[in-house]
Amino acid sequence: MSLLTDRVVTKTAGEKFEIKFEACHDGGYVWMLDAIDTTQIKMTGKTLTPAGSKQLIGGNVIEIWTFEGVQPGDYQLTFNYKRPWLAAITKSETVRVIIK
Numbered sequence: 001m002s003l004l005t006d007r008v009v010t011k012t013a014g015e016k017f018e019i020k021f022e023a024c025h026d027g028g029y030v031w032m033l034d035a036i037d038t039t040q041i042k043m044t045g046k047t048l049t050p051a052g053s054k055q056l057i058g059g060n061v062i063e064i065w066t067f068e069g070v071q072p073g074d075y076q077l078t079f080n081y082k083r084p085w086l087a088a089i090t091k092s093e094t095v096r097v098i099i100k
Helices: none
Strands: 008-011 016-023 030-033 041-050 061-069 073-082 089-099
Touching: 008 016, 016 030, 016 073, 016 089, 030 061, 061 089
Parallel strands: 008 089
Antiparallel strands: 016 061, 030 073, 041 061, 073 089
16 A cells, blocks of 8 residues: 555655555544654655556655755654544555665
């Protein structure tokens, strides 16, 4: 389900980076980010694009999360794949972010 090919992102402070996940929004599933300290890393955007070459009814989407490293350090971003109205988490992904 995840499009991550590498679970480690290395960037310099002020540099933007993307993390992408595939999701089935029509099934009610979305990726949710656990709380982050925005003085260290800030989320600058989230966009959606069709998972295939064209948008299909009921087709999956790619969630593109954009971040910027604010302070040098070694951080972890944890994403949970779930239906927002339920407590159960279907899947979790952790991405290590190194800001130099």
